[in-house]
Amino acid sequence: MTKLALKVAAVEQLTPLVKRFRFEDPTGAPLPVFSGGAHITVEMPNGDTIRRNSYSLISDPYDPSGYEIAVRREDTGRGGSSHMHSAVAEGDTITVSVPANLFQLDLRARKHVLIGGGIGITPFLSQLRQLDREQKPYELHYAARSRAEAAGIALLPEAAHIHVHISDEGNRMDLGAILDGQPLGTHVYTCGPEGLIAAVADQAARLGWPKSAVHSEAFTAPPPGAPFEVTIASSGQIVPVKADQSLLEALEAAGVEIDYSCRGGACGRCETAVTACDGQIEHNDHWLSADERAAQKKIMPCMSRFKGTRLELDL
Amino acid sequence: MPNTVFSPSIESRPTYAGLAPRPGAPAIMVADEAGAAAVTHLATVDATAMAKAHVVLVGAPAETSDALAALSPAAVQTVPDLDTATPIVEQLLSQARMGTQLFLAGSEGLMGHISAIALASGMALEDIQMEHRGSIARRMQCVHCKGITDGVTTDPFTCSHCGLTLFVRDHFSRRLGAFQGVCVDAETPGDIPATEEIRP
Numbered sequence: 001m002t003k004l005a006l007k008v009a010a011v012e013q014l015t016p017l018v019k020r021f022r023f024e025d026p027t028g029a030p031l032p033v034f035s036g037g038a039h040i041t042v043e044m045p046n047g048d049t050i051r052r053n054s055y056s057l058i059s060d061p062y063d064p065s066g067y068e069i070a071v072r073r074e075d076t077g078r079g080g081s082s083h084m085h086s087a088v089a090e091g092d093t094i095t096v097s098v099p100a101n102l103f104q105l106d107l108r109a110r111k112h113v114l115i116g117g118g119i120g121i122t123p124f125l126s127q128l129r130q131l132d133r134e135q136k137p138y139e140l141h142y143a144a145r146s147r148a149e150a151a152g153i154a155l156l157p158e159a160a161h162i163h164v165h166i167s168d169e170g171n172r173m174d175l176g177a178i179l180d181g182q183p184l185g186t187h188v189y190t191c192g193p194e195g196l197i198a199a200v201a202d203q204a205a206r207l208g209w210p211k212s213a214v215h216s217e218a219f220t221a222p223p224p225g226a227p228f229e230v231t232i233a234s235s236g237q238i239v240p241v242k243a244d245q246s247l248l249e250a251l252e253a254a255g256v257e258i259d260y261s262c263r264g265g266a267c268g269r270c271e272t273a274v275t276a277c278d279g280q281i282e283h284n285d286h287w288l289s290a291d292e293r294a295a296q297k298k299i300m301p302c303m304s305r306f307k308g309t310r311l312e313l314d315l
Numbered sequence: 316m317p318n319t320v321f322s323p324s325i326e327s328r329p330t331y332a333g334l335a336p337r338p339g340a341p342a343i344m345v346a347d348e349a350g351a352a353a354v355t356h357l358a359t360v361d362a363t364a365m366a367k368a369h370v371v372l373v374g375a376p377a378e379t380s381d382a383l384a385a386l387s388p389a390a391v392q393t394v395p396d397l398d399t400a401t402p403i404v405e406q407l408l409s410q411a412r413m414g415t416q417l418f419l420a421g422s423e424g425l426m427g428h429i430s431a432i433a434l435a436s437g438m439a440l441e442d443i444q445m446e447h448r449g450s451i452a453r454r455m456q457c458v459h460c461k462g463i464t465d466g467v468t469t470d471p472f473t474c475s476h477c478g479l480t481l482f483v484r485d486h487f488s489r490r491l492g493a494f495q496g497v498c499v500d501a502e503t504p505g506d507i508p509a510t511e512e513i514r515p
Contacts, residue, residue: 110436179413183437185437186437209413211441212438
């Protein structure tokens, strides 16, 4: 994976929990442009492991002068976002991947409906710039619990087709009203908590929308959990996975070669075959089907964990 | 006469699963005389099928449109040919909402042409249901002059626009809603195989 060593050009506190970071090339060289919905993977060295989290780009996809991300501090996470909040300052050097996109707009759509919940607003910030430039009809709905928590308000332009729903102010998002009566050729995109993604998919199905017009991205980082061990089939090596480490991070720290891209359980790149499993895989990805999960023959090391006595991976 | 079963071919060759009920969904239905029987059958399987259906009948006699009108659809329009049907279908699609189903029944030319218009309007392929009835004549695009020849029943055939002798391929363009016709004697002009009737 091509990496870029960038300079942290600006850090801004948007809300008590959300900071915006701007990265630029140290020599001022232009960065690769991207497409709406793309993300970068940020490296955060932490002792003997390098933590890598993916964040949606929120800046203009056509602007090569810098990349911007918005990071919400998750105090119950593995520490990636709190590292960004506490240890990354203006002037630092930071290593990021080139942009990749797992949540691109379907350009065949006649209209786009974007629904972001909480920090799930982030991929839409670049998408709406792309839609504005291409003069495509769209509407954006942003739901947040309270105005104080709603980092998106500072990041969204004011426009008639951009709607902010603050549930504390009695203005809850009504998915039925949003989706009912949309013109033929509309596609809906949701990013936010699992419950919101499921609610949009449900409502769309009830209204007879085709599955191909319903898109979503869950912005999850790997969850922490109880420590466990895995065995590498080719070498017999035993790799311990710490509580605040993902399986993928543990494999990388142990020098086991493994491919990855999104590190969020969405792209499928790190899919690994399980050669022996005595216990229960905790599947936290969005890649494997229900049947594949039940079979316990595959695991997505970027997100998933294990409880049991023996897990052997085909690596 | 049921839905025609076509011989297995390349992946590009469309197959038609038949019209299946989508109870309660608003619908646009386009059929020719042979296809009208598939619409009638759908109405017997699903009593709710017609209430929100706008039916466009192409080149069908009065008794066929009377028979469909008796099923009490939201509207029935009878038009002489596909050219006349096109702006009507485009208008219906431009006013349609998400959840609308498109039911096409009849010749491959009708289904190919109307489904191409629907896809261009942003309709999803999974919302287009098709059932082949009647003639197996094909709607062909000449890959050389791009002209469309409808109602092709022989292989090879003569392009109605540029006059080349064209081989009938199973290669289908969803965007154009037509099969591709390729010059059969490009290597050796005049070396033309015997003309055969096309088969399902």
